[in-house]
Amino acid sequence: METVKNFDHVDQIIDAHQGEASSLIQIMLDIQAENHWLPQEALARISKRLAVPLTRVQHIATFYKAFSLVPKGRHQIHVCMGTACHVRGAPRVLDTVEDLTGIQPGETDADLKFSLETVNCLGCCALGPVIEIDGKTHGNVTTARTEDVLKSYK
Amino acid sequence: MPRLSTVEELTEFRQELVATREANRPCVAICAGAGCLASGASEVIAAFKAELAAQGLEAEIDTRGTGCPGFCERGPVVVLHPEGICYLQVKPDDVPEIVAQSLKGSKVVERLLYADPATGERAIHESDIPFYQHQERTLLSSNILIDSRSIDDYLAIGGYTALVKALFEMGPEAVLEEVKQSTLRGRGGAGFPAGRKWEGSRNAPDTPRYVLVNADEGDPGAFMDRALLEGNPHAVLEGLMIGGFTIGAQEGYIYVRQEYPLAVKNVLHAITQAEAYGLLGQDILGSGFDFTIKVHKGAGAFVCGESTALMTALEGRVGEPRPKYVRSNIKGLWGKPTVLNNVETWANVPHIVNRGADWFTRTGTEHSKGTKIFSLVGKIRNTGLVEVPMGMPLQDIIYDIGGGIPGGKKFKAVQTGGPSGGCLPEEMLHLEVGFDELTAAGSMMGSGGMIVMDEDNCMVDVARYFINFLTEESCGKCLPCREGLRQMHRILTRICEGNGRAGDIDTLEELSEVLTEASLCGLGQSAANPFISTLRYFRAEYEAHIEQKRCPALACKGLISYWIDPEKCKACLICMKRCPSQGIEGGKKQIHVIDQEKCDRCGVCFEVCPEKFSAVVKLSGEPVPESLPMAERTLVRGSGK
Amino acid sequence: MSDIHLQIDGKEVHVTEGMTVLEAAQQARIAIPTLCYHETLEPYGGCRLCIVEVEVNGWSRLVVSCVYPAAAGLIVRTRSAQIDRIRKTLLEMLLAHAPDSPVLQELAAEYGAQRDRFAQEASFCIHCGLCVRYCAEVKQAHAVGFIDRGIRKEISFIPEIAARECHDCKECFPLCPTSYVQAAYVLVEALVALR
Numbered sequence: 001m002e003t004v005k006n007f008d009h010v011d012q013i014i015d016a017h018q019g020e021a022s023s024l025i026q027i028m029l030d031i032q033a034e035n036h037w038l039p040q041e042a043l044a045r046i047s048k049r050l051a052v053p054l055t056r057v058q059h060i061a062t063f064y065k066a067f068s069l070v071p072k073g074r075h076q077i078h079v080c081m082g083t084a085c086h087v088r089g090a091p092r093v094l095d096t097v098e099d100l101t102g103i104q105p106g107e108t109d110a111d112l113k114f115s116l117e118t119v120n121c122l123g124c125c126a127l128g129p130v131i132e133i134d135g136k137t138h139g140n141v142t143t144a145r146t147e148d149v150l151k152s153y154k
Numbered sequence: 155m156p157r158l159s160t161v162e163e164l165t166e167f168r169q170e171l172v173a174t175r176e177a178n179r180p181c182v183a184i185c186a187g188a189g190c191l192a193s194g195a196s197e198v199i200a201a202f203k204a205e206l207a208a209q210g211l212e213a214e215i216d217t218r219g220t221g222c223p224g225f226c227e228r229g230p231v232v233v234l235h236p237e238g239i240c241y242l243q244v245k246p247d248d249v250p251e252i253v254a255q256s257l258k259g260s261k262v263v264e265r266l267l268y269a270d271p272a273t274g275e276r277a278i279h280e281s282d283i284p285f286y287q288h289q290e291r292t293l294l295s296s297n298i299l300i301d302s303r304s305i306d307d308y309l310a311i312g313g314y315t316a317l318v319k320a321l322f323e324m325g326p327e328a329v330l331e332e333v334k335q336s337t338l339r340g341r342g343g344a345g346f347p348a349g350r351k352w353e354g355s356r357n358a359p360d361t362p363r364y365v366l367v368n369a370d371e372g373d374p375g376a377f378m379d380r381a382l383l384e385g386n387p388h389a390v391l392e393g394l395m396i397g398g399f400t401i402g403a404q405e406g407y408i409y410v411r412q413e414y415p416l417a418v419k420n421v422l423h424a425i426t427q428a429e430a431y432g433l434l435g436q437d438i439l440g441s442g443f444d445f446t447i448k449v450h451k452g453a454g455a456f457v458c459g460e461s462t463a464l465m466t467a468l469e470g471r472v473g474e475p476r477p478k479y480v481r482s483n484i485k486g487l488w489g490k491p492t493v494l495n496n497v498e499t500w501a502n503v504p505h506i507v508n509r510g511a512d513w514f515t516r517t518g519t520e521h522s523k524g525t526k527i528f529s530l531v532g533k534i535r536n537t538g539l540v541e542v543p544m545g546m547p548l549q550d551i552i553y554d555i556g557g558g559i560p561g562g563k564k565f566k567a568v569q570t571g572g573p574s575g576g577c578l579p580e581e582m583l584h585l586e587v588g589f590d591e592l593t594a595a596g597s598m599m600g601s602g603g604m605i606v607m608d609e610d611n612c613m614v615d616v617a618r619y620f621i622n623f624l625t626e627e628s629c630g631k632c633l634p635c636r637e638g639l640r641q642m643h644r645i646l647t648r649i650c651e652g653n654g655r656a657g658d659i660d661t662l663e664e665l666s667e668v669l670t671e672a673s674l675c676g677l678g679q680s681a682a683n684p685f686i687s688t689l690r691y692f693r694a695e696y697e698a699h700i701e702q703k704r705c706p707a708l709a710c711k712g713l714i715s716y717w718i719d720p721e722k723c724k725a726c727l728i729c730m731k732r733c734p735s736q737g738i739e740g741g742k743k744q745i746h747v748i749d750q751e752k753c754d755r756c757g758v759c760f761e762v763c764p765e766k767f768s769a770v771v772k773l774s775g776e777p778v779p780e781s782l783p784m785a786e787r788t789l790v791r792g793s794g795k
Numbered sequence: 796m797s798d799i800h801l802q803i804d805g806k807e808v809h810v811t812e813g814m815t816v817l818e819a820a821q822q823a824r825i826a827i828p829t830l831c832y833h834e835t836l837e838p839y840g841g842c843r844l845c846i847v848e849v850e851v852n853g854w855s856r857l858v859v860s861c862v863y864p865a866a867a868g869l870i871v872r873t874r875s876a877q878i879d880r881i882r883k884t885l886l887e888m889l890l891a892h893a894p895d896s897p898v899l900q901e902l903a904a905e906y907g908a909q910r911d912r913f914a915q916e917a918s919f920c921i922h923c924g925l926c927v928r929y930c931a932e933v934k935q936a937h938a939v940g941f942i943d944r945g946i947r948k949e950i951s952f953i954p955e956i957a958a959r960e961c962h963d964c965k966e967c968f969p970l971c972p973t974s975y976v977q978a979a980y981v982l983v984e985a986l987v988a989l990r
Binding site (some may be wrong): 020021022023024025026028029052056059060063064065066067081082083084085086087088089092095096099119120121122123124125126127128130137139142143144 | 188189191192193226227229371372373374375376377380412413414450451452453454455456467468469470471472473529531532533537538569572603605607611616619620623629732734756757758761762
């Protein structure tokens with residue numbers, strides 16, 4: 001949904017959690033997963049239906065890294081910055097990704113092609129440095145290989 | 155799916171399972187943990203299924219995707235049962251040969267076996283591989299035996315016998331006593347005695363009570379809990395149920411980080427199966443004990459691994475910790491008595507119930523009993539998960555199990571305890587792993603991350619990395635952590651960029667005191683540890699950065715220069731083509747020269763220069779030599795130039 | 796309600812159960828500096844300035860007095876070389892945000908805190924949370940809240956609610972030690988007017 005025209009999807013997810021305020025984060029995760037971002041209107045709807053202050057909903061939407069208040073690109077790039085990947089050179093890989101895509105972590109490029117995030121550990125430390133794109137893990141990425149990996153995504 | 159309403163029904167069902175599964179029935183077990191899946195394990199599993207079907211063998215030989223056995227460096231890992239032949243780094247193309255040689259025939263495929271790096275000698279069985287031999291795999295050994303999505307597999311290896319024993323033979327007081335006697339200490343980081351925590355909740359007058367699994371596993375580089383939860387979810391459920399029974403809780407929660415989608419999937423599936431079998435729900439096996447388990451996903455916040463922040467997140471709020479002057483086992487979730495323990499702690503419980511505290515205390519040091527799973531990662535040959543008895547010396551873990559440092563590099567430090575821990579140098583390698591031992595040395599056990607570093611890692615950069623991580627993850631509620639980390643991060647970044655000033659170390663030490671003494675929660679209270687421990691053992695590196703503007707490890711971008719040695723350059727053009735800044739001058743017979751103005755210090759030239767030339771050199775703390783004048787840059791063949 | 800006897804800076808203090816060490820000190824007219832404390836609000840434990848040393852059974856530790864429960868036999872020290880050192884650094888970190896705040900300047904003078912020890916920060920907000928908490932707990936209007944975390948955390952007015960509630964209220968203004976909330980409100984008022 002570009003902007004929310006109706007709240008059916010949001011309401012369905014809230015109902016699936018029995019409208020419980022303590023499930024607020026779980027509800028927002030489900031909406032984020034389905035919609036890829038949280039429009040302002042969705043936050044207001046959640047606040048109303050669960051009877052929790054909008055300030056609390058907004059704080060949650062901005063406090064936790066899983067949520068995005070802006071639309072994301074077609075391809076999600078996650079660069080692992082965990083300690084094991086770090087000691088194997090992840091910062092250089094990140095620099096290269098930033099140079100090639102023109103965006104910083106947390107941003108989406110103007111064509112809505114790539115969104116870039118750093119993640120703290122994907123648990124694939126034997127393959128470090130690791131980049132995950134659209135759920136697919138690319139291991140043993142070097143600065144030299146990064147360009148090849150990114151080129152394969154249209 | 156049968157609903158089991160009594161112990162007798164469960165026992166009978168288990169016996170049937172065991173009877174229909176011949177001990178010697180051939181089975182191909184392929185690790186289906188997240189790491190091996192990332193290396194192509196699902197294609198290998200599919201290849202086996204296809205090949206066995208093509209050979210008409212699918213009725214005789216099972217194919218099973220299993221939990222993570224830990225040898226992640228060599229995944230995908232395949233074990234053939236019943237022989238126990240272990241093949242490593244298996245690709246789909248290898249599968250027809252394996253089927254032909256080892257399943258239809260009785261030969262081994264040598265090139266896929268483990269080879270000793272020194273002698274080249276091959277190890278055929280899982281049990282012959284040194285990586286496994288030196289471990290004590292109480293918790294991890296089951297993983298390769300079961301399909302993580304099969305409750306029947308878990309029951310067949312004796313799963314849920316501890317629950318039955320607790321419910322029907324022991325009762326809550328006897329279980330509590332056993333856990334207390336075992337002196338099991340929390341495996342999540344703090345190492346608090348689990349029995350004492352449980353007792354506090356059991357005796358608290360308030361109800362209802364809750365038991366929680368902390369599966370947030372936020373320490374970067376640690377993935378033990380992922381392997382346990384993904385690989386053997388029922389073991390964790392069983393431990394949780396026993397804990398709930400002991401303290402008088404009817405509800406359990408598992409808080410899993412959402413970055414582990416496979417673990418979430420597998421544990422939800424396990425809960426559904428347990429409910430269908432009547433092992434969760436009302437009046438479990440006729441015991442009168444009611445228990446349900448819910449799963450909550452994290453939403454990307456390291457601070458939610460802190461126990462009070464986790465509980466606040468479970469209540470549907472931002473993960474801001476609460477002051478701990480009243481312990482959460484008395485006033486925790488919703489202000490009620492709550493026992494929160496780590497995944498690995500819970501996984502130990504069924505073993506302690508089944509085998510007893512005496513068995514458990516036979517392993518370990520005086521104050522740290524049992525085994526610990528470490529994620530051995532970084533600059534190490536055998537990256538993976540290792541389970542060792544407490545008290546094993548660090549050097550045994552790193553060299554005997556880990557295989558030492560690859561690439562002929564020299565060991566520099568081992569980091570334990572995640573962002574709350576510290577770095578230990580070579581002179582501490584004799585240290586026996588244990589809670590108090592690691593803390594006394596200036597590090598800590600933490601959740602079990604063990605990151606090995608070599609001569610190419612800069613310890614000032616390591617401190618900066620952890621402080622940066624914590625600055626991003628701080629909840630921001632309390633002043634010492636929010637602002638103290640801001641200032642420490644700024645200073646350490648300056649130092650790594652070559653702008654260190656006299657007095658920086660003193661300021662960092664003062665800020666460390668404020669963080670340690672005045673922060674609201676464990677994140678802030680331990681945040682200065684990476685700096686304090688690296689300063690303690692590697693002070694000379696800090697001084698070199700600040701006083702000489704030199705990075706001894708040649709790692710900090712702001713303090714190094716790349717230079718091509720004209721004596722070694724063979725004008726092969728490779729670095730020229732790969733330089734992203736087009737910053738290298740030269741040509742077909744013209745030795746290459748890096749334009750220092752354009753150089754970004756990305757390191758690509760260093761990476762791509764052929765090893766036999768090794769012409770690219772990193773310099774630090776010294777000026778780059780003058781470039782040869784153009785006239786002298788012509789490469790003359792055979793001149794040795 | 797039982798009677799609790801404790802000692803603060805050598806003085807015998809009698810309080811009732813349920814009181815915090817800070818409340819006990821206030822009752823005995825012993826000054827402990829605070830920034831995020833307000834008698835109408837739940838204790839927050841955010842600024843850490845009220846840190847004190849408590850001794851229980853011979854064991855000493857540092858705790859924040861606004862949250863720590865007063866208990867029988869407690870020996871409390873509100874000043875020490877370490878406490879003063881910590882308060883000085885805490886104030887210096889705050890002065891980087893709001894060097895001209897009268898409240899901060901007064902405390903800085905007492906603890907010898909230097910206003911320019913740390914580089915000037917962009918935002919005056921010192922995250923005492925008084926505005927957010929007052930609006931939530933006392934007014935129950937929830938017109939202003941926090942967003943984000945760590946060094947990116949800030950207060951944020953919700954324009955629609957602020958338009959309704961704040962013009963005739965503004966009770967949070969005098970609570971703000973740095974006048975930041977007034978500045979934030981003026982900005983959101985302008986935004987609402989533009990719509």
